[in-house]
Amino acid sequence: MGINLQDNSIQLFxxxxxxxxxxxxxxxxxxxxxxxIILDLELIEGKIKQRLAELNSEGDKAALLLDNKNKxxxxxxxxxxxxxxxxxxxxxxxxxxxxxxxxxxxxISADSQVxxxxxxxxxxxxILASTGAEVTMLEQQPLMALLLLSEQQRMSAQPNWQKLMxxxxxxxxxxxxxxxxxxxxxxxxxxxVNVVYLDPMFPEDSxxxxxxxxxxxxxxxxxxLHHLACPPTLDEEIGLLNKAQAVVADNKEGxxxxxxxxxxxxxxxxxxxxxxxxxxxAVRFDGYFV
Ligand SMILES: C[S@@+](CC[C@H](N)C(=O)[O-])C[C@H]1O[C@@H](n2cnc3c(N)ncnc32)[C@H](O)[C@@H]1O
Numbered sequence: 001m002g003i004n005l006q007d008n009s010i011q012l013f014x015x016x017x018x019x020x021x022x023x024x025x026x027x028x029x030x031x032x033x034x035x036x037i038i039l040d041l042e043l044i045e046g047k048i049k050q051r052l053a054e055l056n057s058e059g060d061k062a063a064l065l066l067d068n069k070n071k072x073x074x075x076x077x078x079x080x081x082x083x084x085x086x087x088x089x090x091x092x093x094x095x096x097x098x099x100x101x102x103x104x105x106x107x108i109s110a111d112s113q114v115x116x117x118x119x120x121x122x123x124x125x126x127i128l129a130s131t132g133a134e135v136t137m138l139e140q141q142p143l144m145a146l147l148l149l150s151e152q153q154r155m156s157a158q159p160n161w162q163k164l165m166x167x168x169x170x171x172x173x174x175x176x177x178x179x180x181x182x183x184x185x186x187x188x189x190x191x192x193v194n195v196v197y198l199d200p201m202f203p204e205d206s207x208x209x210x211x212x213x214x215x216x217x218x219x220x221x222x223x224x225l226h227h228l229a230c231p232p233t234l235d236e237e238i239g240l241l242n243k244a245q246a247v248v249a250d251n252k253e254g255x256x257x258x259x260x261x262x263x264x265x266x267x268x269x270x271x272x273x274x275x276x277x278x279x280x281x282a283v284r285f286d287g288y289f290v
Contacts, residue, residue, distance in 0.1 A: 145172035
């Protein structure tokens with residue numbers, strides 16, 4: 001398991017020469033956000049399938065693909081994954097009706113400040129931000145952060161997504177060190193967080209029933225993430241939960257909540273019982289009130 005990036009360099013396939021401007025925009029995102037990524041460019045005009053099959057046979061090797069619509073995907077083994085925020089349009093539009101369990105748990109309003117400390121593909125962040133709240137998205141993996149930044153830029157070109165996109169701030173950082181900096185006032189951002197949301201990695205088979213082996217299989221986006229990131233240790237879980245609670249306690253109102261997403265049957269994060277839980281057949285949101 002694990003993708004090896006030698007010298008931080010990764011191949012970026014693009015499919016025609018007219019994309020050089022889009023490639024340049026990616027380079028600018030990398031530089032502006034100080035991402036430790038060096039792009040190794042390769043034009044694969046007309047031989048996409050063949051090149052991707054070669055890549056697949058090279059085992060753990062990852063690459064990036066900028067398709068003819070300038071959508072950036074991560075290629076990992078046989079998988080090709082992208083945030084694809086446009087597919088969430090219906091959920092984002094109807095989220096205001098509070099049909100989303102995550103919103104019942106997070107209980108945020110348009111003037112809330114939310115910290116999604118494990119952003120991943122950013123889907124939960126979008127639902128959280130659909131309420132009008134500002135969402136700061138932390139993602140420790142530089143490649144995932146680049147996918148998010150590129151998706152934010154791509155979606156910002158669509159007028160009906162612009163307001164939502166403007167409420168998202170994406171930062172490539174480890175949540176634990178960010179929480180510490182936030183408490184020291186060292187992030188340059190006013191620390192007034194009402195909700196910290198955490199959806200840490202969990203073992204790949206967590207959605208399956210431990211006795212029967214039956215149940216939901218993880219989707220291809222989560223499978224690809226399992227090549228990049230590991231579940232936290234118990235000590236890390238304890239650190240995440242305690243520091244997240246301390247960040248919320250520090251806000252102007254002096255109260256708020258930490259929400260943790262878990263597979264329905266999974267044990268509590270850091271083995272600490274929540275104040276309240278909301279669940280459906282697949283997932284559970286545990287709320288810790290501060
Ligand atoms: C399960 S995924 C989150 C999926 C996300 N909720 C979504 O809707 O797409 C977990 C993500 O958190 C990131 N992550 C895990 N631990 C982290 C940490 N300590 N700091 C920042 N990001 C972290 C992983 O790299 C991974 O991308």
